[in-house]
Amino acid sequence: MxxxxxxxxxxxxxxxxxxxxxxxxxxxxxxxxxxxxxxxxxxxxxxxxxLDTDGSAIEIAGEVMRTKGEQPKEYQTPYGEVIVHRHVYQRSGGGKTYCPVEREGRIIITSTPLFAKQVSSKLAYGSARDVQRDLAENHRRPVAVSYIQRTSEAVASIIELKEESWNYVPPKLEVEIKSVAIGLDGTCMLLCDTGWREAMVGTISLYDAVGERQHTIYIGATPEYGKASFLERLEREIQRTKQRYPKATYIGIADGAASNWQFLKGHTQEQILDFYHASGYLGAVAVTLYPDNLAQQKQWLTQKCHQLKHESETASELYQQMLKLSETQTHSKTIQENLDAAVTYYRNHLHQMNYALYRDKHYPIGSGVTEAACKTVIKQRLCCSGMRWKEAGASVVLSLRTLVLTPTRWTQFWHKLNQYGFPVAL
Incomplete structure (x- = not known):
């Protein structure tokens, strides 16, 4: 055999x-x-x-380099470890060496590109030990955990290095993109040094004329004070999207956090408060109206949520109703506090709650794509039982994971890497 x-x-x-x-x-x-x-x-x-040379002298950056002979090197492949005798070059005065095979073969550390792609893709979905187990059991490919980590770190470093210069193209769509929804949100993850901190997720979703989502771009970032780096990356993606779809209407969708709207107002033509958050505050009004009748609370909530979504001016009417309740009636402390919170929320966001009009224009009215991204991009991978992270390790996983989860980007990344190569020190 x-x-x-x-x-x-x-x-x-x-x-x-x-x-x-x-x-x-x-x-x-x-x-x-x-x-x-x-x-x-x-x-x-x-x-x-x-891919190797025949041993002849080569010229790089105006300097002649000559081979030191064929030297053996171990390389990791999808099928196993191989030892290849290949030419290694050096300048006459010494210094760093250069290996044409590694440059032409797009070797990443000691991994062939396909194996690096397989390893880093698997790490985007599971821990290094999970990847090790999968490779051994399903591919008959024993690999050290440390090698899986180093290879994935190298791939992630290219993703981060080329984030500004490599432009990824969305999948070819059969329909015209009429609106683009932009959202951002945060979710907590556990860091080794600083405890629970907020990691960020951004989404840019493309919608057709009838409001069907066609494609979503995901951006993730480890916890960062001020979020400046994350917002710069998100802004770059927005600008690229606007260049690609200049006629689309750009919509910001988020919850009530002021920091979200400070960013979104500068990049969108329409701002829409997430419908779930808007309707969630109506529970306080229902309890105020019917404190001892749960059935009437549910009936009132169902009716008003429907009206809020489908009938114009409902948000203003509800605001006036809850304002009147807050000012003219005496309630328990808890009911009054919840009602006051609803009044404040509606007062601040009435201009973003014309849901009937948004639906007529086939705009999305929920931030579910962004909130789901918090779960799929961060929670499902970085917040499993017992996990805590160093920032560098979390950054590696998020760089890989956002590229893998954004359709066609992972493939495009490897096509670009195959075209331009992996930096090799000279």
């Missing part, structure tokens, strides 16, 4: 693979996997050698 190279002619490699079959299908499949991995290692070794 195993594999061997039959011939190498130019860019073609011919392999012979021998597989031992068994009366157990599982055993046969395991033998197939092992033999194919052996063949993959042989083919990958040949592919790397194909």
């Amino acid at each position: 195993g594999a061997r190279i039959l011939s190498i002619e130019g860019s073609q490699v011919k392999l012979e693979v021998t597989i031992d079959l068994s009366r157990s299908m599982l055993a046969s499949e395991e033998n197939i996997q092992q033999s194919l991995n052996e063949g993959g290692c042989l083919a990958t070794s040949a592919a790397l050698k194909y």
